[in-house]
Amino acid sequence: MKTVGIVLAGGLSRRFGSPKAFARMGNKYFYEYATAALAPHCDQIVIVTRPEHVEHFSNELHVITDDDRFTGLGPLAGIYSVMNIIAAKRYVILPCDMPYIEASVIEGLMPYRQEDVIAVKTSDTHHPLVSVWHWRVKEKLQQSLEQRRLSVMKFLKEVDILWVDGDGLTKHANKIFKNINYETDLERGEENE
DSSP states (O other): OOEEEEEEEOOOOTTTSSOGGGOEETTEEHHHHHHHHHGGGOSEEEEEEOGGGGGGSOTTSEEEEOOGGGTTOOHHHHHHHHHHHSOOSEEEEEETTOTTOOHHHHHHHTTOOSSSEEEEEOSSOEEEEEEEEEGGGHHHHHHHHHTTOOOHHHHHTTSOEEEEEGGGTOTTHHHHTOOOOSGGGSOTTGGGO
């Protein structure tokens, strides 16, 4: 069963002030934490980003931009764009702005195979972009994009979804699933490790 990892790195990062994919924590870029978490569980990893950022990624990485029909339409466009060019049975999604994510979390999502989408929720919120998507959602995804229905959460209400308890995947869910939206969201000192 081919599994493709998708790192979503196309956001505008307005609140952060610069592209989050290239923010650093310790000696790594944010996107490198996502690729490291995906690597043990994926046959291939693809980064989806904005055209102006492509050249800033390592040449060794598979980096694409959104399908021309859906440029800039958010996470659903990024997921569809990878599905449209790389055939796989399932796609493991991670945002580029969760530098605390661990490979063990992805491992915890992999045993589930029946649902259209397997995603994480914690006691305080849902994390729809820490998820595994089955190839069969591609057509519905395309329809949503064509109709400009771009909300990830609304899309997930239209498919067969399993929400996995993130608190059961890690003892540190509040940290592991934390999106870094501002530089101050990094724990003090970690950006200089």
